[in-house]
Amino acid sequence: MQITAKMVQDLREKTGAGMMDCKKALTAADGDMELAIENLRKSGAAKAEKKSGRSTNQGKVLTAIDGNKASIVEVLCETDFAAKTDKFIDMVNKFAADMLNMPGNGDISAAVQEAEKSALTDQIGVIGENMQIRRAVKWEGGERYVSYHHDGGRVSVLVEVEGESDPAILNDICLHIAAFRPSYITENDVPAEVIEKEKEIAAAADPKLKDKPAAMLDKILSGKIRKFFSEVCLVDQPWVRDDKTTLAKLRPNCKVTRFVRWEVGEEL
Structure with a gap:
């Protein structure tokens, strides 16, 4: 059966495949449109299998x-x-x-x-x-x-x-x-284990804190955790339009x- 340009175009519109792929599929199917579509899908599956190991980034x-x-x-x-x-x-x-x-x-x-x-x-x-x-x-x-x-x-x-x-x-x-x-x-969404780990890191990072009284150490670490919240919590971060304010202050409701x-x- 003669494969016309119209048939190739129709198949291309139905499948989105390239002109040459459409012509080959129609030729193999002897002009049968449904069989050509099936052939293209099988071809696509074969190509997908061959390409499956290639990097996608x-x-x-x-x-x-x-x-x-x-x-x-x-x-x-x-x-x-x-x-x-x-x-x-x-x-x-x-x-x-x-x-x-x-x-x-x-x-x-x-x-x-x-x-x-x-x-x-x-x-x-x-x-x-x-x-x-x-x-x-x-x-x-x-x-x-x-x-x-x-x-x-x-x-x-x-x-x-x-x-x-x-x-x-x-x-x-x-x-x-x-x-x-x-x-x-918000700070309420930060898991307790994350907060404890941050306190541990903060205490280890400053040797001067090692000999501080427990009450004073707790106060210092609380200040460091507040700074941590301002770095990782949406409502406490310096605002994108004005770093002197926050979303919590700007739109509390x-x-x-x-x-x-x-x-x-x-x-x-």
């Missing part, structure tokens, strides 16, 4: 928000060039949107990896690089969600907020988290209940 972190649901997903690929293509970005956005309709309220990485396995394999065949869905979180039931993407999704932030807020402060909260990388929201800050390829 580029990609995107993107989000989706719809009412009281929000999601964030990190998808990795091999090169920055591929990460910036419309095909890759559209795929990651689709994964984030799909997640909004999945069950769960927290880490759903394994479920997303399984649900999108076939779609990811297809895109490996189209884009030509190894790719992986590294991690995914979905939230629901929050009062308000806001997100921010730096450098096109190289660093992304998702925040759940309740209480008094407006678009400007929500945007600034995202900017602050992206820039200052807080580990906790605006409560951040959850946040995620992810950077492509960072150590977990």
